[in-house]
Amino acid sequence: MTPPHLRHNVVALGADYALFMVALAFVSPSTILPAFAAWLGAPNVVIGAIPAVMTLGWFLPCLFAAPYTEGLARKLPFLLRWTIWERVPFLVLAAAAYWLAERSAGAALAVLLGMLLVVTGIGGFLMPGWMDLIARVIPVRMRGRFFAVTSVATSVAGLGAGAVSAELLGSYRPAAAYALCFLCGFACLIVSFGALVVVREPAAATTRASEPLGAYLKRMPALLRNDRNLTWYLVARSLSAIGAAGTAFYTVYALQAWRLPAAAAGMFTALLLLGTIAGTLVLGWLADHAGHRLVLLAGVAASVAGNAVALAAGSPGVFSVAFVLAGVQAASVTISGLNVLLEFAPEVESQPTYVGLGHTSGAPAAFLAPLVGGVLADAIGFSAAFVFAAVGGTAGMLLLALRVRDPRHVRAVAVEGRA
Numbered sequence: 199m200t201p202p203h204l205r206h207n208v209v210a211l212g213a214d215y216a217l218f219m220v221a222l223a224f225v226s227p228s229t230i231l232p233a234f235a236a237w238l239g240a241p242n243v244v245i246g247a248i249p250a251v252m253t254l255g256w257f258l259p260c261l262f263a264a265p266y267t268e269g270l271a272r273k274l275p276f277l278l279r280w281t282i283w284e285r286v287p288f289l290v291l292a293a294a295a296y297w298l299a300e301r302s303a304g305a306a307l308a309v310l311l312g313m314l315l316v317v318t319g320i321g322g323f324l325m326p327g328w329m330d331l332i333a334r335v336i337p338v339r340m341r342g343r344f345f346a347v348t349s350v351a352t353s354v355a356g357l358g359a360g361a362v363s364a365e366l367l368g369s370y371r372p373a374a375a376y377a378l379c380f381l382c383g384f385a386c387l388i389v390s391f392g393a394l395v396v397v398r399e400p401a402a403a404t405t406r407a408s409e410p411l412g413a414y415l416k417r418m419p420a421l422l423r424n425d426r427n428l429t430w431y432l433v434a435r436s437l438s439a440i441g442a443a444g445t446a447f448y449t450v451y452a453l454q455a456w457r458l459p460a461a462a463a464g465m466f467t468a469l470l471l472l473g474t475i476a477g478t479l480v481l482g483w484l485a486d487h488a489g490h491r492l493v494l495l496a497g498v499a500a501s502v503a504g505n506a507v508a509l510a511a512g513s514p515g516v517f518s519v520a521f522v523l524a525g526v527q528a529a530s531v532t533i534s535g536l537n538v539l540l541e542f543a544p545e546v547e548s549q550p551t552y553v554g555l556g557h558t559s560g561a562p563a564a565f566l567a568p569l570v571g572g573v574l575a576d577a578i579g580f581s582a583a584f585v586f587a588a589v590g591g592t593a594g595m596l597l598l599a600l601r602v603r604d605p606r607h608v609r610a611v612a613v614e615g616r617a
Contacts, residue, residue: 203398207335208344210397215345216352217390223356224363224383225288226467227252227314228524232449233367233463234295234376235310238303242447242583244311246572249446251311253439253564255318256325257557264326264554265414268547273327274399281394284320285387287313292380299373325536325557326550333540333549334400339486341540342493345533346482353475353525357468364464372460418555427603428542432556434597436563438494441501441591443567444508444584445524448517451580456514469518473500473525474532481526481533489604490534490541497530498595505588509581541605 225231227249235245270276291313299306336344362382366375422429449466452458477500481493504523511517539556543549567590571583 202400204335204337207397208340210393211332211335212344212348212351213393214390214397216348216355217386217393219349219352220355220359221288221383221386221390223352223359223467223471224379224386225291226360226363226463226470228445228470228521229449229463229466230363230376230379231310231314232446233453233460234372235307236450236453237372237376237460238299238307240307241572242450242575242580243569243572244307245450246443246446246568246570246575247311248314249443249568250565251315252318253568254561255315255320256322257561257564259319259322259558260325260556261415261418261551261554261558262411263323264550265409265411267326267330267550267554268409270327271401272399273331274394274397277324277327277331278391278395280320280324281391284317284324285384285391287316288380288384288387292377292384295380296373296377299376322557326553329536329540329553330550331397331399333546335397338541341537342482342485342490342533345537346478346485349478349482349529349532350475353471353478356471356474360464360467360471362464363467364461367464368459368461375460421551421555425542427605427608428552430597430601431538431542432559434594434602435494435556435560437590437594437597438498438501439560439564439594440567440589441498441505441587441594442524442527443571443590444501444505444587445527446568447571447575447580447583448504448508448520448524451508452514452517455517455580458514462514466518466521469521470525470528473522474529475525476522477526477529478533481529485533485537489606490538491598491602491604493530493534494538495595495598497527497534498591498598500524500526500530502588502591502595505584505591508584509588538605 231248232245235248267273267276291310294306294309294313298309332341359382363379366378369375370378449463452466453460453462477497481496484496485493500523504520504527507520507523508517511520536553539552540549542556543552567587571586574582574586
């Protein structure tokens with residue numbers, strides 16, 4: 199059965215998601231933000247704290263928000279009430295870059311990390327509700343294409359954002375250039391909010407009463423014991439987060455190793471987005487036809503290969519391949535990282551729980567991996583950080599390949615068995 203207002207909602211949700219991601223191209227945690235932190239004089243461990251803080255914010259609150267989210271008949275009013283607070287911090291970052299960075303670099307770094315935690319913490323709190331909204335308005339076999347098409351559109355627009363960022367960084371003094379990048383991101387987020395407002399949300403057919411958080415959390419160990427496939431997937435996902443940690447240091451390493459100008463960070467963003475486009479065009483189709491496990495496996499393999507390229511590259515041209523591979527890995531997560539959790543859920547009403555559990559369980563590894571990488575880079579060198587990431591990613595890839603079954607195929611077999 200086709201959900202009501204399908205075309206309208208696909209356009210509205212696609213615009214919301216795409217513009218949010220274009221904003222992140224102006225404030226890329228893989229390129230622009232590490233370059234900004236390096237300009238402020240941050241050590242590598244602080245640069246590693248950028249993705250650590252962001253992943254902690256996105257991952258940790260999800261499970262704690264899920265029981266409340268499951269009890270809402272409509273998710274959109276809840277999302278609109280809170281999402282404004284994951285957008286305003288970009289304006290604060292622009293002000294800090296322009297008025298504070300040159301006067302007190304340490305204070306500017308503190309504002310940067312604090313605002314990133316606010317942005318992602320609110321985003322993580324809203325994630326189960328947003329994904330439940332996606333699940334109820336977009337059919338399961340359209341979700342891969344939805345994220346794929348939206349991601350391609352985002353990446354094409356992001357190429358423009360990367361070019362604008364490079365132009366700004368090459369034309370203005372750093373404080374003004376970074377402030378303008380943050381302002382461009384904020385402008386995209388305001389338009390994104392307008393797109394979310396016009397979504398037509400259907401009321402849930404059934405809802406669960408909101409469960410006390412303590413009782414809710416006590417159910418999680420039993421859920422994991424009863425679903426070993428999910429448990430293996432969550433372990434593989436945590437190891438895969440280590441594989442992605444090397445990306446945090448690509449930009450800083452390249453700028454230092456070959457003494458490149460700050461404007462190169464904008465070009466690195468463009469390379470990252472080119473990899474995202476290429477990966478999305480293939481992986482979106484693969485997700486809908488063969489399942490999300492293969493997509494995630496391809497993404498982990500790309501992250502391992504990217505770290506290998508970073509270790510072996512002898513020139514900026516060769517090193518640029520690492521950014522392209524990082525884009526492929528990002529595409530796999532965009533298309534399948536959340537969608538696969540929806541398919542692990544045995545019924546629609548429990549989808550927020552599976553999204554929350556999947557995200558929150560990955561928080562420790564996603565938080566610690568880039569910090570460990572930063573410590574290794576400061577103590578031994580960037581090569582040690584890339585080796586650490588490659589080993590962790592390889593372990594995650596093997597576990598995903600050998601122990602995890604695609605939940606869509608598991609469910610299909612179960613249905614056939616009952617028939």
